[in-house]
Amino acid sequence: MIINILCLKWGTKYSAKYVNRLYNQCIDHIRIPFKFHCITDNNDGIKDDIIIHDIAKYSIPQGQWGGEVWTSQKIKAVTDPIFEGKILLLDIDMLILKDWTEYLSEYNPSKLTVIKSPWVDRDHLHANFGSFGTGVNSSIIFTYSSYKDVYNIIFDDLYRYNYYSYCYKGLDKTLYNVCSKEIEYLPQQTAYSYNKGHEPSREQVYLCLPEYNVCLFNNNEYNGIELHDATGWAKEYWESYE
Amino acid sequence: MMQQGGLKNIGNHMNKQTFEILQRLKYILDNRPHIIDNVMNSYRENQYTSKQHLISTIESLGIFDEVDNVVVLACWYGAVLFPLLSKYCNSIIGYDMDANCRYFNKVRPISSNAAIKTSNIWLDRLPELKEADLIINTSCEHMPPMKYWDKWDQVMPGTFIAFQSNDMIGVKDHVNSVKSLTEFKNQMPDCIDIISMTENDIMHKNSDKRSDKRFTIIGQI
Numbered sequence: 001m002i003i004n005i006l007c008l009k010w011g012t013k014y015s016a017k018y019v020n021r022l023y024n025q026c027i028d029h030i031r032i033p034f035k036f037h038c039i040t041d042n043n044d045g046i047k048d049d050i051i052i053h054d055i056a057k058y059s060i061p062q063g064q065w066g067g068e069v070w071t072s073q074k075i076k077a078v079t080d081p082i083f084e085g086k087i088l089l090l091d092i093d094m095l096i097l098k099d100w101t102e103y104l105s106e107y108n109p110s111k112l113t114v115i116k117s118p119w120v121d122r123d124h125l126h127a128n129f130g131s132f133g134t135g136v137n138s139s140i141i142f143t144y145s146s147y148k149d150v151y152n153i154i155f156d157d158l159y160r161y162n163y164y165s166y167c168y169k170g171l172d173k174t175l176y177n178v179c180s181k182e183i184e185y186l187p188q189q190t191a192y193s194y195n196k197g198h199e200p201s202r203e204q205v206y207l208c209l210p211e212y213n214v215c216l217f218n219n220n221e222y223n224g225i226e227l228h229d230a231t232g233w234a235k236e237y238w239e240s241y242e
Numbered sequence: 243m244m245q246q247g248g249l250k251n252i253g254n255h256m257n258k259q260t261f262e263i264l265q266r267l268k269y270i271l272d273n274r275p276h277i278i279d280n281v282m283n284s285y286r287e288n289q290y291t292s293k294q295h296l297i298s299t300i301e302s303l304g305i306f307d308e309v310d311n312v313v314v315l316a317c318w319y320g321a322v323l324f325p326l327l328s329k330y331c332n333s334i335i336g337y338d339m340d341a342n343c344r345y346f347n348k349v350r351p352i353s354s355n356a357a358i359k360t361s362n363i364w365l366d367r368l369p370e371l372k373e374a375d376l377i378i379n380t381s382c383e384h385m386p387p388m389k390y391w392d393k394w395d396q397v398m399p400g401t402f403i404a405f406q407s408n409d410m411i412g413v414k415d416h417v418n419s420v421k422s423l424t425e426f427k428n429q430m431p432d433c434i435d436i437i438s439m440t441e442n443d444i445m446h447k448n449s450d451k452r453s454d455k456r457f458t459i460i461g462q463i
Contacts, residue, residue: 065386123276159392163364166386167417178365 003034003104004083004145007092008073009042010055016045018092018227021241023050025096028241029213032105034088039077063165064158070170071138072154078112078143079151091139093217093227094191095237100213103187104142112150113142114175115216116185119196134176136183139216140191149182150175191216194234195224208233259325266350273349277342284321288444292456293323295442296380296404297330299460303438305376305402306330313337313374315363316381319346320356323380328353335370337361364391371396382407383416387429394431394463401463403434408444409455426457434461 005026009019019038026036036050043052058076062068078087088104115137122135154174155161164174175183191214192198197205198212206225209215215234217227227238263285270278283289300306310332314323317336320343324334334356338344347358361368364385371377371393382388382405407426411419420426423441430436438460443453 065390121276160365162390163386167364177362 001033001085001105003030003032003086003088004037005030005034006037006039006077006083006087006089008055008058008077008089009038009040009092011041014092015228016043017242019050020045020047021238022090022092022094022096023047024241026090029096029098029100030088030104031099031101037083039073061161063162065162065166067165067169069154069161069164069168069174072171072174074138074141074171075112075151075154078141079145079148081145084145087141087143087145089138089141089143091216091218093219094139095194095215095217095227095234096213097208097210097215097237098213103190103213107142109142109144109147109184111143111182111184112147112175112179113184113186114138115140115191116188117193117196118188118191118198119193119200119202121200134173136172136176137191137216137218138171138175139218140186140214142186150179153179153182190214193218194227194230195219206230206232206234208237262350263321266346266352269350270346274342274345277346280342281319281321281346284319289322291442291444292380292406293326295440295456296323296378296406296458297326299438299440299458300376300402300404301330303460305460309375309402311335311370311373312376312378313368313370315377315379316384317343317358318381319343320352320358321346323378324353324356327378328355331355331376333357335359335374337363337366337368339363363393368393368396372398374398374401376402376404378404380406382426382429383410383413383419385418387418389429389431391431394433397463399463402437403459403461403463405430405459405461407457409457420457423457423459426459430459430461433463435463436461 007019007022023036037053038046038050039053039055039058041055058073060068060072074089078089117135117137120133120135168174168177189212192209192212193216195205196202198209219226270281312327312331312334314336317338320336327334336358338358339362341360344358344360407420409419409421410416423439436459440458442456444456445453
């Protein structure tokens with residue numbers, strides 16, 4: 001079976017380098033046949049081996065009360081019927097540290113499989129109207145092409161989409177608060193965060209933890225280090241995939 | 243840890259209500275310590291001031307004479323509001339999406355005629371809504387404007403509403419603080435006849451030198 005690996009790149013914050021280096025990491029660490037797709041508004045500099053798709057096809061609506069479900073383009077992408085079989089969506093700002101072949105080839109997702117954020121203290125998430133945090137991270141989504149339940153929850157009811165846009169503002173909080181039955185979690189040692197660590201105390205950050213498959217550079221609070229600003233082991237590792 | 247006997251001996255400063263609050267806090271510390279800060283915040287002086295203003299305004303308008311059943315939207319723990327409200331009505335149903343709120347009330351009931359259900363008031367069914375004579379929402383700053391709420395057609399004509407918001411823009415979980423009473427009024431649905439609009443200064447959480455504003459609107463469907 002061929003896996004479809006998807007990534008999204010839009011705007012100017014991240015360069016084509018991110019896409020190309022992610023592709024090279026996949027070649028190294030996912031040793032099963034795959035097609036690598038980039039959904040983008042600008043394919044300048046992206047390697048010819050990578051299949052390009054216009055991001056306009058996956059545009060999302062603005063909430064009528066304000067806001068939008070930021071990055072829910074991912075849900076539109078993974079439910080596009082042009083991608084058949086297993087689908088792995090990856091954020092482009094990540095490092096793949098360990099071979100991922102066995103899990104991706106043997107596991108058959110039955111829902112939308114995402115990261116259970118190990119850096120989040122889950123006891124506090126439901127307080128304050130769910131606005132303080134989310135126990136879900138969608139930097140990795142592993143699913144199959146005909147799974148539409150999450151898509152239906154987010155997009156089928158305009159009133160609800162307006163509410164998610166206004167209150168949750170993004171995909172991860174929406175998944176955590178209203179899709180708990182429609183998601184499942186990747187194995188515990190799949191991903192950790194360069195900026196937030198691998199445990200709720202967040203005392204240890206910027207670590208290299210090769211027992212995890214992936215190191216994320218999620219930075220939604222804009223107080224962490226972007227992958228292109230990283231130094232030391234992260235910089236050397238990323239540059240080695242030029 | 244101080245024993246209950248010790249607390250009882252504090253003497254004149256202790257009344258039944260205070261002791262019950264201490265018992266409730268001890269229970270939370272023993273069983274769900276991770277919510278103690280949140281529970282303590284629900285007892286802040288600002289909470290008393292705001293809820294007291296709400297109740298006294300409703301009372302001064304004579305509305306309680308027509309009220310049996312009260313529904314409190316996004317009630318949090320009901321820690322301050324329920325005791326103030328309970329003598330004026332037969333039943334109080336509070337809804338809050340945080341399951342800790344229901345737990346808090348269930349293990350140590352705040353008022354004998356009050357219950358809390360775990361529901362997101364914007365997305366879940368609220369079966370008690372149609373029985374309500376008075377709907378209270380003191381958390382409007384935490385949610386979209388109430389004119390967008392899709393449950394107004396489930397509220398019986400004649401039902402009173404008492405809503406509060408504030409101008410504490412920038413507080414992390416305030417998605418809808420308003421700058422003025424007029425802006426708050428504009429968030430009300432057309433089906434409400436407004437009876438009373440008031441504005442109060444409230445103490446700023448982190449500063450003695452500035453105050454925030456609490457806005458209160460009372461109306462009827």
